[in-house]
Amino acid sequence: GAPVDADTRFYIASSTKSFTALAVAAMAARGEVDLEAPLAAWSTAPGSPADLFASVSLADLLSHRSGLDNAPMSFRAAMSGEHTPEVMQRLVAATVARDDTPHGTFRYSNAGYNLATTLLEARDGRDWRVLVRDEVLRPIGMTDTTGWVSEARAGSVVAAGHLGHGQDGPVRSPLQKVDSTMQSAGGLVSTADDMARWLEVQINDGVLDGRRIFPAGLVASTHRPLATNNATFGPYVRESYGLGWQIGRYGDDVLIHHFGNFAGSRAHVSFLPERRLGVVVMINEDAVAGGLADLVANYVYDWHAGRADLEAAYDTALAGLVANRDRARASIAGQQADRATRPWMLARPLPAYVGTYESQVMGTVRVAERDGALVVSVGVMEAAAEPFTRPESIRVELAPLQGQVILFAAEGATADSLVFLGETFERR
Incomplete structure (x- = not known):
């Protein structure tokens, strides 16, 4: 209900990646880390898979060409919030190689960024938010941009994510970002004023208001293609990926961009380097109106082009x-x-499924009974269960409009375990 102005804070989701990548690139420019060195040469995280880390570098992780994945780390960091630095470092051992996209092949995911910043924190002791704040936000003067939701809410209005698919109009999304789910692949809130400064720094290769903020060539280095990405996203052709940026075209113009969305929030961040023109659009509804962000940006570009x-x-x-x-x-x-209209496929009374179930890698699933229904919670996420089509199964929307299936296993009167996101959780 609050009016939006240039200082209203919006969650920018995966548009965060370009900030994280620039922070790491700044460290590399000072010789504090080598973007091309194998992770095995410097990683101190316990259980680091030496075979997988022997050839993969930070540049690989930040350009989505590492061929690696770590689903437990990404889930805990962005969704459940059930983690500590020690837990995340332990989860480095859960890193696997993807058979479908080997090293050198582009595949977009959060895992590379989560893994990169977890390894850097294990070595240097610096949380990714501190890293981005010190290396990027403070030099630019982005004083209203932060990776802590609690800090953002203490200073001004933060636009809550909404879902607009209902006939009665938008409602607040049940899944809102909190400090524990703000992560290096998608964990900043910002304002229109601050994001304008960000675009100026990008377009001017590190110069803001006529003053050099970053060494010449540093910002431009994040715009260089590192991985081939032949894809089309609406009116945008995506040709490659750099350090935290998609590189492609809008019509005949080179377009450098990164978008983001999550549970009712949508961000469009882009610029045309040759025309020295950029646009940021932030919206706090994504179920049905996310495309509006791109439409507004395209209008600006076409207006300036004299269409x-x-x-x-x-x-x-x-x-x-x-x-x-x-x-x-x-x-x-x-x-x-x-x-x-689906019938319930549970063979036992509801209390038989109530309990706490644990996985060493994925965390904890809690099943409770409230008012005659099962309610499932995983970290900060919670949803009422619906029937599913398989025996001993339920469906939940822990992430809005994204159904997840839970399968129970039971030998006796109560469930012994459940399977969620491909992992088995044992009753505690």
């Missing part, structure tokens, strides 16, 4: 966006109605 049919083209585009919103609302409502 002749600008208003007619964007009237049509906006009408299409509204139609897509209505189709999405109808589709989601239909899916919800279908699920409401």
